[in-house]
Amino acid sequence: MTSTRNIYLKMKTLEQARDILFKAFPGFGTLDTEMVTADQAVGRVLAEPVFAKISSPGFHSAAMDGIAVKAEATYGACETSPKKLILNKDAFYVNTGHVLPQGTDAVIMMEHINIQDENIAEIEAPAFPWQYIRKMGEDIVATELLFPRNHMISPYCTGALIGGGVFSVPVRKKPEVMLIPTGSELLDWKKINIENMKPGQVLESNSYVLGNMIEACGGKYARHGLMPDNPEKIIKAVEDAVNNDFDIVLTVGGSSAGSEDYTKEVIKSLGEILVHGVTIMPGKPVIIGMVKGKPVIGMPGYPVSMIVAFEQFVMPLICRLLGRPEPEREKVLVDVTRKIPSKLGIEEFLRVKLGKVGNRITASSLPRGAGSITTITDADGIIRIPANSEGIKENETVTAELFKPLNAVHNTIVIVGSHDNTLDILADQLKIENSGITLCSSHVxxxxxxxxxxxxxxxxxxxxxxxxxxxxxxxxxxxxxxxxxxxxxxxxxxxxxxxxxxxxxxxxxxxxxxxxxxxxxxxxxxxxxxxxxxxxxxxxxxxxxxxxxxxxxxxxxxxxxxxxxxxxxxxxxxxxxxxxxxxxxxxxxxxxxxxxxxxxxxxxxxxxxxxxxxxxxxxxxxxxxxxxxxxxxxxxxxxxxx
Amino acid sequence: MTSTRNIYLKMKTLEQARDILFKAFPGFGTLDTEMVTADQAVGRVLAEPVFAKISSPGFHSAAMDGIAVKAEATYGACETSPKKLILNKDAFYVNTGHVLPQGTDAVIMMEHINIQDENIAEIEAPAFPWQYIRKMGEDIVATELLFPRNHMISPYCTGALIGGGVFSVPVRKKPEVMLIPTGSELLDWKKINIENMKPGQVLESNSYVLGNMIEACGGKYARHGLMPDNPEKIIKAVEDAVNNDFDIVLTVGGSSAGSEDYTKEVIKSLGEILVHGVTIMPGKPVIIGMVKGKPVIGMPGYPVSMIVAFEQFVMPLICRLLGRPEPEREKVLVDVTRKIPSKLGIEEFLRVKLGKVGNRITASSLPRGAGSITTITDADGIIRIPANSEGIKENETVTAELFKPLNAVHNTIVIVGSHDNTLDILADQLKIENSGITLCSSHVxxxxxxxxxxxxxxxxxxxxxxxxxxxxxxxxxxxxxxxxxxxxxxxxxxxxxxxxxxxxxxxxxxxxxxxxxxxxxxxxxxxxxxxxxxxxxxxxxxxxxxxxxxxxxxxxxxxxxxxxxxxxxxxxxxxxxxxxxxxxxxxxxxxxxxxxxxxxxxxxxxxxxxxxxxxxxxxxxxxxxxxxxxxxxxxxxxxxxx
Missing domain, CATH: 3.40.190.290 (D-Maltodextrin-Binding Protein; domain 2)
Known part of the structure; x- marks a missing residue:
């Protein structure tokens, strides 16, 4: 029995493990290119620099509603000696955006004109050349760089692309990730009736969380059917995925040291283990491997371990393939309300609730178990306790990474004390009104x-x-x-x-x-x-x-x-x-x-x-x-x- | 001619205009509900509070790999007098997550067991009851509130929903917006050849920018075909949209005071004008109206005016319909490198480039014209100059709202001076490598x-x-x-x-x-x-x-x-x-x-x-x-x- 158990290789620090991973898979912006239309490009990453094909505006145009004139013809006009201009000969009505009539080079605002009759407009001041005119190319000059490669297209960018005559753009294909959930205890929630669940059976949710996280960072995924703890079958599934053009393969569960945790064996039989075990909590049992030059990562089965491992290893890999920097969360200084001891040699990702009480933002720790998804869905942010720290002192000020905007933290009422079910009702009732208030309760x-x-x-x-x-x-x-x-x-x-x-x-x-x-x-x-x-x-x-x-x-x-x-x-x-x-x-x-x-x-x-x-x-x-x-x-x- | 020109009603301040809008359309979270599966709910807003249907874990389970025992049976074990446990009778191998065998109430870690032979495990310390056990309901207790109404589902939430046996959730329907681009000068880029464009013709891009912004804040949209400057046709289109279950109608262009700007007339003939003109720049010519109880908003045709008007009026309206707070951008203090005079009585949304030079973040102003989309696609953020200010002094420290993470601002090289086309090549070349560096050049x-x-x-x-x-x-x-x-x-x-x-x-x-x-x-x-x-x-x-x-x-x-x-x-x-x-x-x-x-x-x-x-x-x-x-x-x- 013991012989089939895995023993962790020498564990790596987070920095070491990331280093090993990124050196093994150095590709940056190496995905293939596909063309998408300008309006469909939001969230996609340019595979090549994009240059304007036409100028915008493509012609000199009026920047105000008024009359277009030849500036020379207005010289000498003043209050005491206004100048009369003949409409449709010396002066032409124009609206904002209209093309400047031939022979004119200035616009006089409507407010500065006295219309004498339908033929004559009178002005009391001269116009200088090019006043109130949007010149051709004022916004975009044909051939100029609109966006460099690796730029992510935002809704605003759509306007610059279309304005510059760029109707389709080369973007990187989305990296494709194969998810293989493993574990004989797993049930497919799409196929069962929860009434019939037996003790020991678990609803498989990890692959759905992963799938949604993959999409959120610009990738796409396929989900393999539930895989029992059968190494031969898992090997087959990983091999198929690697051969079938997936860029990354993730097995889920089976990465720790239990007797039915086969991931290590699977990767070893097909390729090479690069890292087994990282000194982080949650996330320790992650396995990083390489099969036929592709990353195959054994994701821990505990949901928060899996999320931390995803955000530290898989998300950066997806970003690199796309040619993007790793996203970074907004950071804020917070006061930790109670002493939080932490294990030396382990970097901890502590989930916290935050609230602004008086002039400071206070952080209180949520339960630290990696198995509880609610410790991350309830969290307002994360505090990273470095490996060389034995924890956080009471009232110590540390940096928290925010899951929500700072403004929402400011609008949190922090309620601490005895637990009562009506607090849930109260939290929900506050949400019905447009108060923006979140009720954050800790039960102590x-x-x-x-x-x-x-x-x-x-x-x-x-x-x-x-x-x-x-x-x-x-x-x-x-x-x-x-x-x-x-x-x-x-x-x-x-x-x-x-x-x-x-x-x-x-x-x-x-x-x-x-x-x-x-x-x-x-x-x-x-x-x-x-x-x-x-x-x-x-x-x-x-x-x-x-x-x-x-x-x-x-x-x-x-x-x-x-x-x-x-x-x-x-x-x-x-x-x-x-x-x-x-x-x-x-x-x-x-x-x-x-x-x-x-x-x-x-x-x-x-x-x-x-x-x-x-x-x-x-x-x-x-x-x-x-x-x-x-x-x-x-x-x-x-x-x-x- | 003059008689058909619009004159702005008394302009409103931004605060007044928002107040009028939100009082006229007070609905918060009032959209209909639809059911979506838990895995498809990311980004959607809960229409009702969601309570767990089952507990997770649904059974007591091992929290470590090891043996499950009855704690009582281990009492008295110590180094000098170890206790022998008979496997499969007093002790049972369990892996993390396994259901606790009947009659056991503690788990001893594998590392603390001496396996004598296949029948006997020896321990040198007693176990206390419930050690290394994940108790039923440790993560989620059946009936507990998982998420209150108006909560936006994140990828993490998927895990809590499935784990709590909630396989589909009631979410708010997406608010539907009808976009009606107006202007006889407009061309549909999907149907033309840019070689054949004539002076005075403009590629319509605003409705695409709007559509993408609507989707980004949780709505959906339909786009009306290009509409010439013909009030009868525009009236018909607005009326149809209002009658056809659209929640918001936006006309684009035609909102200023030019002779062909018909939006005011259109809204007046169908309903009521609430606001015409707001003391903001860009964005001044926005028109807010109500037709049959629905918001009909005349969006300015200049792209940056339109974007500002969208973000100040339409986006908040969409958020309110969904029952969500208005999103807020990360803010940072910046030093403005040159004096920026600004018009008293007008709140200006100044687009700026940012970079960290030495210990401060410096902001330099981009061109201020509302007609140039590149002044917003090139921007790293916005500085709001209040209406009661005459501008920003050189080296004054002010707040900027960021378009990108602070980290990206830190990684910007600010280059100022003479213009040369090779700087574009350099900017793009820097993006090829994984430097994370952005080159920000200003040409002065x-x-x-x-x-x-x-x-x-x-x-x-x-x-x-x-x-x-x-x-x-x-x-x-x-x-x-x-x-x-x-x-x-x-x-x-x-x-x-x-x-x-x-x-x-x-x-x-x-x-x-x-x-x-x-x-x-x-x-x-x-x-x-x-x-x-x-x-x-x-x-x-x-x-x-x-x-x-x-x-x-x-x-x-x-x-x-x-x-x-x-x-x-x-x-x-x-x-x-x-x-x-x-x-x-x-x-x-x-x-x-x-x-x-x-x-x-x-x-x-x-x-x-x-x-x-x-x-x-x-x-x-x-x-x-x-x-x-x-x-x-x-x-x-x-x-x-x-």
């Missing part, structure tokens, strides 16, 4: 939200912290933990918390008291979560100590994760909100109705974005949608509590 | 180039300044005008200068001495141009005074413009380079061979980009292309003269 528990306010890294904290002394929510915690910060508290919802249990209640659970039973496995929330405090309060009332509860130490960070744990029987029950139970078709035993508030520092409270947020919360539309979730009460929703 | 004459070096706003000056005392080039001028700046001089070419004359030499010109003839109309170069100095030197030698030459005061800024003037008989002859004559199929009488050098401050001379530039100049490829132009001598090309 209620106490985490208060700490985020203290550190000045959010606009709003979501919190449901119960004061077990007096039954109040949030106020006493704010007094204690944020003594120096003036805040407003706005109620978002009241909501039912309770025990989430499987359909049919197989373990016959009725309330908190059952959690102490030996046959019950509990799933808890992290400490600092309002739900955790609520649990401890209830346990205390019932004189149940944590040690008596199996699974008390097993923590999840959101209501939905607790519900998932119950759904897949990792636990028998957990405390959470009704909406989470409903969402996964689980049952719910209400324990208490609690208050969920938004805590907003006064410095942000009067801002335009927060005003829109509060108006949205107060709107009927929002409240109707919230009530439809079940387990929510909106009587005080939008009320300013203090 | 040799002396202008030296002044640009003095002001620190260019990397290189192109110069051929003859010292009439000793026949040397450039050196004495540099000593005099740049006494404090250390520069290198690199020869670019030696070139023939001479008289450019029409084919067949109708006026029988033989040399400079003919310029004093009464029947000869000359076209001159601007003062400070090397060619002008050369002319004056030759005239002096022949004892001809400038007053004796007709047209001595009529100046052009480039060789090509001089050649164009000769071609269209504005002048009988001008002094210029052979290449310009050849390009327009004119004749050429050599007068002198002169030296054209590149002047490069030492502070830039050692930079990577300048090294690449000089290597390119020295290359055989460049020199071969230069010689093919005719009138050039490359014996000393690339030589460092001092």
């Amino acid at each position: 528990g209620s106490m985490g939200g208060l700490m985020a306010i203290k550190r000045g890294v959010c606009h709003v904290a979501g919190s449901h912290l119960l004061d077990t002394e007096n039954g109040s929510y949030n106020i006493s915690y704010i007094k204690r933990f944020l003594p120096d910060i003036k805040v407003k508290i706005v109620n978002l919802v009241f909501r039912d918390q309770g025990l989430i249990i499987p359909k049919g209640n197989p373990k016959n659970i009725h309330g908190i008291e059952d959690l102490a039973r030996k046959d019950i496995k509990f799933i808890n929330r992290q400490s600092g979560a309002g739900t955790r405090i609520l649990l401890d309060y209830q346990l205390n009332k019932l004189n149940i100590s944590p040690e008596m509860i199996q699974g008390y130490g097993h923590e999840e960070f959101t209501h939905m994760s607790v519900a998932v744990a119950v759904l897949n029987r990792t636990a028998d029950t957990g405390l959470g909100i009704c909406a989470a139970a409903r969402a996964l078709n689980l049952e719910f035993i209400p324990v208490v109705t609690e208050q969920y508030d938004l805590i907003i520092p006064e410095e942000h409270f009067e801002s335009k974005n927060i005003k829109i947020l509060i108006n949205t919360i107060k709107s009927m539309d929002f409240q109707t949608r919230v009530k439809a979730l079940g387990g929510y009460h909106t009587e005080r929703t939008g009320e300013i509590i203090i | 004459g040799s002396m202008g180039g030296l002044m640009a070096i003095k002001r620190g706003v260019c990397h290189v000056a192109g110069s051929h300044l003859l010292d009439t005392e000793n026949g040397s080039y450039n050196i004495s001028y540099i000593k005099r005008f740049l006494p404090d700046i250390k520069v290198k001089i690199v020869n670019l070419v030696f070139r023939d200068q001479g008289l450019i004359i029409p084919k067949g030499n109708p006026k029988n010109i033989h040399g400079i001495e003919d310029l004093a003839r009464k029947d000869i109309k000359f076209i001159n170069r601007q003062s400070g141009a090397g060619t002008r100095i050369l002319l004056d030197y030759q005239l002096n030698k022949l004892n001809i005074s400038p007053e004796m030459i007709q047209g001595y005061g009529h100046e052009e800024f480039t060789h090509m413009s001089v050649a164009v003037a000769v071609l269209n008989r504005t002048a009988d002859t001008g002094l210029g380079i052979c290449a310009a004559a050849r390009a327009l199929n004119l004749e050429f009488i050599p007068v002198v061979t002169e030296q054209y050098d590149l002047i490069i401050p030492e502070e830039h001379f050692e930079s990577k980009n300048i090294k690449i530039l000089i290597n390119t100049i020295k290359s055989m490829d460049f020199q071969t292309r230069v010689k093919a132009l005719g009138g050039y001598h490359t014996e000393r090309t690339g030589e460092i003269i001092i």
Whole structure:
């Protein structure tokens, strides 16, 4: 068994690996040429310099509406001694763009003419030669260079091409990429019914992500049918692709060191491995090979690994074939709100959410697992932590590469704290109006939200912290933990918390008291979560100590994760909100109705974005949608509590 | 005649006009919905929020290659007392992504296992529950919000959609725009032979530029056939478009105040004029109207006016219909190298070329005429000069909106000075190699180039300044005008200068001495141009005074413009380079061979980009292309003269 496992060759740094790749495939702008018409050329890359065939304008023309005259004939005109010009003899009406009548060399603006009758125009100032005239060739001179080779045609360029008489242009053919998704666990989503999926089966999505990324950078692709983990078949597919004029071949999955990861073997049997393993995260298991002089790249199967490997290796290769520079994302300096340790010797591509809080742009890290596509679809940008760094210090200023325009980052409301499903509704509701606002929520528990306010890294904290002394929510915690910060508290919802249990209640659970039973496995929330405090309060009332509860130490960070744990029987029950139970078709035993508030520092409270947020919360539309979730009460929703 | 002319209504400021437009058409995300498959949704805008249908992963799976175990069974293992696990009973081989075998709850990495034989794996440390396991729902939990409405689907999103079991998504239909190009002077480039074009005829390109811009911001379009200046026909076309489900109608041309500009009349007869004329330049003559509740916009016919009007009015409207924010260009602070006066009360969209010289990004203005499409295709960005400003001071720092990534601006070599056709060849030659360098040349004459070096706003000056005392080039001028700046001089070419004359030499010109003839109309170069100095030197030698030459005061800024003037008989002859004559199929009488050098401050001379530039100049490829132009001598090309 061990003998068939791959062992990584000596891993390369990102720079080394790119160097090896680009030296092995040095072709720059080497693709064949095809002709396309000027209007169809947008986004294409010129294979040759393009020179104008005709001048534009192709004739002297009026640059103003008025009359065309021979300048000489106007000399001497002045206010006290105006000059009369005979229309259609000395002077000719012209509109902007009209050809200059024979014998004229100046235009006088309509506003400066007194029309005497239909035959006579009077002027009170002379014209100088060539005034208000667009000369032939003013825009484009025949034979001049319009665009150099390797120029990418923009919509604007269409105008210069047609104006210069260039109706078709030589562009580079699109590089063609063959995608071969491998893995016996894969299912084709176009052919299945998701109801029938079995554990262990996975919907193949990577090749679609790749295909769309290839198109976005100017290539085209073909997708091979799903390929089981069968080296002979994969070899055949790669060989066919290489022989069939594909410029690049990508296998997807099977590039790491597992026993069924055959990519290395495949490339070795057909050609040469150039790189196996790069010291980046995600993206480490990429394999770069050469078969018959063509790049064959083993893309990692984890989606974020695959995306990073694509952007670091495949996209640059496509750009080079097209004769284009690698695209570069807009960069911005950001403050990292929490310490981010990172492994020495590995360059990490950290996905972050960004928001402008006060005068700085703050970055908070998304989960770092390479397997979660949502860590990149949720991200506003990426921070690259260099291999020689052990991570980022709290409040350190670093460079982030943006996924969206800076302006969108400025229009993000950063909400940190307890998780509640109505925040998703709120995010969507904000999008209905033309606010341009994005709601960015991080779920770190209620106490985490208060700490985020203290550190000045959010606009709003979501919190449901119960004061077990007096039954109040949030106020006493704010007094204690944020003594120096003036805040407003706005109620978002009241909501039912309770025990989430499987359909049919197989373990016959009725309330908190059952959690102490030996046959019950509990799933808890992290400490600092309002739900955790609520649990401890209830346990205390019932004189149940944590040690008596199996699974008390097993923590999840959101209501939905607790519900998932119950759904897949990792636990028998957990405390959470009704909406989470409903969402996964689980049952719910209400324990208490609690208050969920938004805590907003006064410095942000009067801002335009927060005003829109509060108006949205107060709107009927929002409240109707919230009530439809079940387990929510909106009587005080939008009320300013203090 | 005057009665049919339009008079602008009271013009609106840009802000007022946008306000009127957006209030008249407040629809945000109001387009109908259509379903597209997840893989075809890139670039489309979600019409509804999208929630996950299944969890991803859909099962607990191994996050590492190794063995899956029940954590309990590993407790107590340590180096001194390893634990043996029976394979396929206590422990099971798993690869990354594999479903966790029944009864196991942890994975131990392959690297931490000693395989004893095919039945026994030994471990020296316990596993804790859930280690190296990707839990069900770790990436996506069924029912969670994947993307809110109005989210634009990116290639990454495809992965989250498919992973979440969402195989098709509701997106907004693309807004449909009808384009109606008007003007009796227009020709359809798809149907004509440019050889047969007559003066006054113009190739219609605006509707193609518009069509491509519409597609780039997410809309689609139909193009009406070319429409003569006939109000009845235009009315019919607009009415048909409004009745036929187009969301926006654009007429192109005919929006200013000329007698044949019918757009206002057309809109008035069908509906209502909301705005006629906006205090922007270019873009002033835009007309905004409403017909049957739909926007009908009269786009100016000058291409840059049209582009500005599109980006300020039509693009935002398309974005709003789609439920998207207006796109925003990356902004950067730039130093403007020369004073730019601007008209008070008009907001100007100034097209600029940008380059990083030393530590600052310098901006130099392109020609400001709205009729020249090349002023926008050549531009690297735009500076907006507010209506309440009289312009930009020399060296003032202002904000520019970028047309290309900042990185490309950094990689621009700014060359200012005398014009020579070989600079086009050099620009193209630099593109052949993967240098990423763009050559940006401004033509302001040799002396202008030296002044640009003095002001620190260019990397290189192109110069051929003859010292009439000793026949040397450039050196004495540099000593005099740049006494404090250390520069290198690199020869670019030696070139023939001479008289450019029409084919067949109708006026029988033989040399400079003919310029004093009464029947000869000359076209001159601007003062400070090397060619002008050369002319004056030759005239002096022949004892001809400038007053004796007709047209001595009529100046052009480039060789090509001089050649164009000769071609269209504005002048009988001008002094210029052979290449310009050849390009327009004119004749050429050599007068002198002169030296054209590149002047490069030492502070830039050692930079990577300048090294690449000089290597390119020295290359055989460049020199071969230069010689093919005719009138050039490359014996000393690339030589460092001092």
